Amino acid sequence: MAPKVGSRRSLVVSLFLTIAIAFGALGTTLALGWGPKLGLDLAGGLSVVYKPATHASKADMQEVVTILNNRVNGLGVSGAEVNLQGKNVVVSVPGVKNARAVLAAVGQTAQLLFRPVLCETTAPSAKAKAVSTVPACASSYALTAANLNVNTSTGEPTNNIALDPAYTNIKSTLPANDKPSAMVILPGLGTSDRYVLGPAQLTGKSVKSAVAQQDQVGAWVVNYTLTGAGSPLWDKVAEENFHAELAIELDGVVQSAPLIQPSQASFTSFDGQGEISGSFTESSAKNLALAMEFGSLPVRLEALNTVTVSPTLGHSSLVAGLGAGLVGLALVLLYTILYYRALGLVIVLGLGVTAALLWAIISALGHTAFAPSFDLAGVTGLIVSIGITVDSYIVYFERLKDEARAGRSVRSSVDRGFKSAWRTVLAADTVSLLAAVLLYIIAVGDVRGFAFFLGLSTLMDVAITWYFTRPIVILLGRRSSDSTSAISMAAGLTPGVVHE
Amino acid sequence: MSDVEKAPNRFQRLYRGLTTIDFVGRRRIWFTLSIVIIVIGIGSLSIRGFNLGIDFKGGDSWEVLAPHTSISKMTTAVERAGLTLPTVEKLGSDTYEVTADLNNLSTTNQTIVTNNVVNAMAKVADVNPIQVSTSSVGPTWGSQITDRALEALIIFFIAVVGYISIRFEPKMALAAFIAMVHDLLVTIGVYSLFGLQITPDTVIAILTILGYSLYDTVVVFDRVRDNTGGILKSGDITYGEMVNLSMNQTLARSINTSLVAILPVFSVLVVGAYILGATTLQSYGLALFVGLLSGAYSSIFIASPLLAVMKEREPRFRDLAARVASRSDHRILSPSSAALLGAEGSVRGTGATTTRTPRTSTYVTPRARKQKRR
Numbered sequence: 033m034a035p036k037v038g039s040r041r042s043l044v045v046s047l048f049l050t051i052a053i054a055f056g057a058l059g060t061t062l063a064l065g066w067g068p069k070l071g072l073d074l075a076g077g078l079s080v081v082y083k084p085a086t087h088a089s090k091a092d093m094q095e096v097v098t099i100l101n102n103r104v105n106g107l108g109v110s111g112a113e114v115n116l117q118g119k120n121v122v123v124s125v126p127g128v129k130n131a132r133a134v135l136a137a138v139g140q141t142a143q144l145l146f147r148p149v150l151c152e153t154t155a156p157s158a159k160a161k162a163v164s165t166v167p168a169c170a171s172s173y174a175l176t177a178a179n180l181n182v183n184t185s186t187g188e189p190t191n192n193i194a195l196d197p198a199y200t201n202i203k204s205t206l207p208a209n210d211k212p213s214a215m216v217i218l219p220g221l222g223t224s225d226r227y228v229l230g231p232a233q234l235t236g237k238s239v240k241s242a243v244a245q246q247d248q249v250g251a252w253v254v255n256y257t258l259t260g261a262g263s264p265l266w267d268k269v270a271e272e273n274f275h276a277e278l279a280i281e282l283d284g285v286v287q288s289a290p291l292i293q294p295s296q297a298s299f300t301s302f303d304g305q306g307e308i309s310g311s312f313t314e315s316s317a318k319n320l321a322l323a324m325e326f327g328s329l330p331v332r333l334e335a336l337n338t339v340t341v342s343p344t345l346g347h348s349s350l351v352a353g354l355g356a357g358l359v360g361l362a363l364v365l366l367y368t369i370l371y372y373r374a375l376g377l378v379i380v381l382g383l384g385v386t387a388a389l390l391w392a393i394i395s396a397l398g399h400t401a402f403a404p405s406f407d408l409a410g411v412t413g414l415i416v417s418i419g420i421t422v423d424s425y426i427v428y429f430e431r432l433k434d435e436a437r438a439g440r441s442v443r444s445s446v447d448r449g450f451k452s453a454w455r456t457v458l459a460a461d462t463v464s465l466l467a468a469v470l471l472y473i474i475a476v477g478d479v480r481g482f483a484f485f486l487g488l489s490t491l492m493d494v495a496i497t498w499y500f501t502r503p504i505v506i507l508l509g510r511r512s513s514d515s516t517s518a519i520s521m522a523a524g525l526t527p528g529v530v531h532e
Numbered sequence: 533m534s535d536v537e538k539a540p541n542r543f544q545r546l547y548r549g550l551t552t553i554d555f556v557g558r559r560r561i562w563f564t565l566s567i568v569i570i571v572i573g574i575g576s577l578s579i580r581g582f583n584l585g586i587d588f589k590g591g592d593s594w595e596v597l598a599p600h601t602s603i604s605k606m607t608t609a610v611e612r613a614g615l616t617l618p619t620v621e622k623l624g625s626d627t628y629e630v631t632a633d634l635n636n637l638s639t640t641n642q643t644i645v646t647n648n649v650v651n652a653m654a655k656v657a658d659v660n661p662i663q664v665s666t667s668s669v670g671p672t673w674g675s676q677i678t679d680r681a682l683e684a685l686i687i688f689f690i691a692v693v694g695y696i697s698i699r700f701e702p703k704m705a706l707a708a709f710i711a712m713v714h715d716l717l718v719t720i721g722v723y724s725l726f727g728l729q730i731t732p733d734t735v736i737a738i739l740t741i742l743g744y745s746l747y748d749t750v751v752v753f754d755r756v757r758d759n760t761g762g763i764l765k766s767g768d769i770t771y772g773e774m775v776n777l778s779m780n781q782t783l784a785r786s787i788n789t790s791l792v793a794i795l796p797v798f799s800v801l802v803v804g805a806y807i808l809g810a811t812t813l814q815s816y817g818l819a820l821f822v823g824l825l826s827g828a829y830s831s832i833f834i835a836s837p838l839l840a841v842m843k844e845r846e847p848r849f850r851d852l853a854a855r856v857a858s859r860s861d862h863r864i865l866s867p868s869s870a871a872l873l874g875a876e877g878s879v880r881g882t883g884a885t886t887t888r889t890p891r892t893s894t895y896v897t898p899r900a901r902k903q904k905r906r
Contacts, residue, residue: 081673120676336676337587338668344597345627345665352813356804360796367791409736412816415800416740419793420747426792427751430785433547456754459699460747466691467743471736474684479736486740 040510043503050499054385057392068391069111069398070126071407071481074350076343077126078134082333083119092331096121099329103138103322113405117480120336126405127343135340144236144323145212146269147229149175149277149289153199153217155224162203166215169196169228177275180291187294195225210284218279220286222316227286229279233269238262242324244317252317253309256324263304274299280308282323353411360415364422372429378504379425386421386496390414390489409482417489420464424497427460428453428505446509450502457497464490546784553783556776559837566714566834573721582724585731585815586667588674591633592642594649595665598657599626606630606656613652614645623814628653635671642668674732681735688739692746700753703842708749711827711835715745718826719819733815741823748789748831755782756839763852770853772840779836790828797821 072079084093097114100123104112112125128134151169172179173196180189204226205216212232219226242256258266269278270292279289290308293299308320365383369376394406404410431453435445468487472480545551555562586593598606607620610630619631630653634642646666654661689709696705719738723730756778763774801817843849 083672083676118680334670335668336670336673339666341665342596342663344659344663345595348597348627349813352804356800356802356813357796359803360799363795363799364792367788367795371788408813409733409816412800412813412820415796416744416793416820418796419744419789422792423747423751423789426785426788430782430788433784434781452758456751459754460750462695462699463692463746463750464743466695467688467739467746470684470688470691471739474687475680475736479732482736482740 040507043507046499047503047507050496050503051385054389054392057396058388061392061395066395066399068394068406070346070350071405071410072124072126072339072346073341073408074346074353074406074411075127076341076346077124077128078138078341079122079124079337079339080135080138080335081117081337082121082123083336085332085334088119088331093119093121096329096331096333100138102325104134121333124405135338144239145232145281146234147216147232147279147281148273149279150215150228150230151175151193151196153196153226153228155219155226156203157200160201160203162206164209166202166205166217166228167198168215170198173198175277177273180275182275182291182294184295184297187291189291189294196228199226199228205284218281218284218286220289227279227289229281229286232281233272234262234265236324238265239324242321244312244314244321247307247309251309252312252314253307254312254317254321254324255307256305256321258302258304258306260304263302266304266306267301270302271299280320280324287320287323349408353408353415357411357415357418361418364418368422368425375425375429375505378501378508379422381504382425382496382500383418383421385500386489386492389496390492393488393492394485404481404484406485407481409479410485413482413485414489417486417493420461420490421493421496423460424453424457424493425501427456428497428501431456432505442509446506450506454497454502458494461490461494546787551780551783553780554776555779555832556772556837556840559833559841562833562837566718566830570714570717570721573717573725576721577724580724580727583727583729584674585729586631586633586669587677587732588730589633590635590669590671590673591631592635592646592669593629593631593667594646594653595623595627595629595667596653596657596659596663597626598628598653598659600658601628601656603628606653609652609656610649613648615649628657634668677732677735681732681739684739685742688742696750696753700750700757704753704757704839707835707839707842708746708753710838711749711830712742712745714830714834715741715823715826718830719823722822723819728818729815731815734819737816737819738823741820741827744793744824745827745830748786748827749835751789752779752782752786752831752836753839756836764848767852767855768859770856771843771849772853773856775836775840775843779832783832786828786832790824794821794824794828797824 082096084096088096093116097116100114100121101112104114104123104125111127112123114121114123116122123138125134125138151173152175173193175193179191179193181191182188183190199217202217204219205214210216210218212235215231216229217226218229238258239262240257240259242254245253245255247253273292275292275294277289277291279286281287288308288310290310312320361383365376365380368379372379398406428449431449432445435449436442440448465487468483468490471483472487475483542551594610603620603622606628607618610618610620610632615630615632617632621629621631623629630649634645637645646668650661650664650666653664657663689712692712693705693709696708716738719741722728723734728734756775759778759781760771760774763769763771769777797817797820800813801821804813804817844853
């Protein structure tokens with residue numbers, strides 16, 4: 033079926049409706065104060081791509097996304113996004129002022145584990161070697177409840193158990209070997225001594241929330257609440273380790289190793305909540321609380337790619353991108369006007385309509401969670417699409433010249449020319465759209481933004497060609513009956529070529 | 533009938549689609565030229581390899597806007613901060629980029645060195661440390677990107693060949709495919725030859741180029757299909773000649789399209805990357821620029837002559853060529869006869885001398901263009 037070219041009335045309606053919609057939409061978004069959601073390379077910010085260190089199920093990765101989302105939101109930054117791209121988790125926080133502070137908090141990719149402390153040891157010597165299995169502690173150095181013999185009135189152990197020297201020549205457990213089920217040697221936070229720890233008895237999943245607070249005497253403590261399922265588990269672990277130390281391990285570092293209920297003579301249930309006290313500073317208490325609440329990831333993450341962009345650099349990139357786009361656009365317009373003269377003005381108006389519509393759509397999409405943010409790659413996609421958009425006009429105008437050379441009147445040339453140009457435009461735009469869609473589905477990171485905006489403007493090109501270019505050129509063509517009119521001059525219908 | 537007009541100059545001929553460049557006949561020249569460029573590129577690739585960016589090798593980079601410093605000052609500062617053998621470059625007018633690889637350090641030490649370098653650079657630039665942009669890439673990131681890009685490339689090739697085979701015909705799909713491979717090889721060769729850095733953006737740009745090159749080829753093939761619809765019946769012109777004619781007819785369009793595509797990219801490269809110093813734009817712009825030039829060239833000089841060669845081997849078109857050759861009034865195309873051929877879509881025995889046949893007498897059916905519509 034050849035496309036119907038349409039009656040004069042429908043052409044006029046189509047033309048004015050398109051112009052009205054384009055500039056109406058632009059006006060609306062401007063009036064609402066909407067703008068595109070700028071990507072971090074334009075607004076400044078932070079982006080990290082994590083990959084799971086070991087095999088992780090789809091459900092695990094979904095949980096990672098939820099937890100990272102909580103962490104980022106817990107820091108009070110707005111506009112942060114955490115999403116899954118293939119097997120990777122991408123965290124992007126555009127517009128954040130101090131990107132590296134956020135990075136430090138989000139970058140705690142650890143899993144939180146609770147392990148019993150078996151004994152303590154010294155920092156490794158220079159000759160220390162890695163071992164596959166950690167040997168057991170000598171009984172005289174073991175931090176058992178019996179050895180410690182906690183004095184319930186002071187809350188301190190009666191016996192000061194020395195560091196076990198047997199581990200001096202053994203290296204700390206490497207992250208790759210730090211499995212929950214293994215016995216490990218790990219460093220402690222803020223100490224040169226190391227801990228020899230038993231297999232994990234509980235993970236951070238059991239912790240519902242944790243906050244850093246000051247107690248009555250003004251000392252910093254961490255108050256935590258356990259989940260419904262976690263509460264009995266915690267009680268079981270606490271009872272097993274009553275009057276002994278339970279280490280809280282995050283990312284291979286012991287954050288804290290508190291004694292369990294040292295002020296009580298016998299074990300009592302925690303009833304789902306507890307308090308960790310000790311020599312905390314404000315920041316160490318807050319970090320522990322953050323780690324306890326959000327620290328539990330089902331899988332260890334490795335940062336594949338970390339990027340922070342300063343707001344200044346982002347701004348200068350935005351200026352560069354827009355500047356390059358405008359200069360490019362101006363050059364193209366200048367060329368088309370020089371080449372096609374009056375018809376060039378149709379291209380100018382058409383690009384104006386396209387630009388207005390695109391800006392309105394991009395701004396509106398910026399208000400939904402759906403579209404990728406508008407980054408430098410997206411700007412490039414749009415700049416590239418200038419060529420594709422203008423080409424549709426060129427294809428049509430060149431066809432027009434062909435028809436005119438065949439001796440047809442301007443009136444019939446515009447109709448016939450459009451029909452053949454339309455098929456070419458559709459075929460060519462299909463190819464361009466095919467590329468954009470494939471890239472969007474398959475690619476990672478910035479590429480998606482590029483593909484999205486390229487695809488969007490290709491679709492726009494098809495719509496504009498049909499609803500704007502077709503009516504305006506056909507209407508112009510029907511108005512001009514003589515070969516001296518602007519359109520026939522522009523179409524290359526100089527007298528002599530068509531005269532017989 | 534007083535139309536003794538001046539012979540049109542080159543531009544006018546191009547403007548009216550009256551050029552008579554023998555694209556198909558001189559194909560050996562174009563093919564040789566392309567092969568030479570590709571061989572040089574591949575030669576360079578096997579000797580020098582690629583200049584891969586940190587995204588492929590893994591590594592760390594820092595960037596800061598610093599109008600009042602020098603490369604040597606920056607180098608001293610970052611070396612003191614703990615970097616061994618850093619690469620310090622000035623991008624655009626006043627952006628400094630420091631590159632080094634910290635992946636063999638432990639995670640803790642990486643953070644310490646990164647922070648030291650950030651502070652050192654901020655001090656040299658006399659800005660707050662938050663104004664320093666950082667990028668840290670693990671050693672396996674690049675292979676992920678490359679794998680994805682290759683995956684996209686292969687699926688894209690299959691989809692495109694399928695689409696053109698159905699919409700046009702398999703031989704056109706093959707010619708377009710070869711033209712795309714040509715552009716890919718040329719771009720890769722140029723990157724290796726000039727030691728330009730390959731970033732993930734380059735990979736994206738190359739994918740775009742292939743799309744664009746194809747877009748260009750499709751427009752030319754669309755015309756070839758239109759024009760060749762009725763040539764078997766009329767028996768006046770061979771397939772190759774018709775391809776050549778189609779090329780000349782669409783030459784103005786091809787040149788215009790390439791120009792309007794290249795102008796914005798050129799602007800990205802010059803204004804965006806070199807004057808305003810946006811490095812992302814530079815890696816996009818460069819690949820796009822090289823690729824678009826190659827794409828415009830391959831649509832005209834590779835894809836179409838190749839199509840003609842392949843089609844001329846089909847028995848029916850070989851017979852046609854024999855028939856055409858045996859006709860006594862067959863002449864070489866001249867500008868004016870080309871114009872008439874193009875105008876009428878079907879061909880009469882128009883020799884070089886019979887210019888401007890009155891069109892009333894040459895009205896044959898318009899182009900046979902609807903039969904294959906889908």
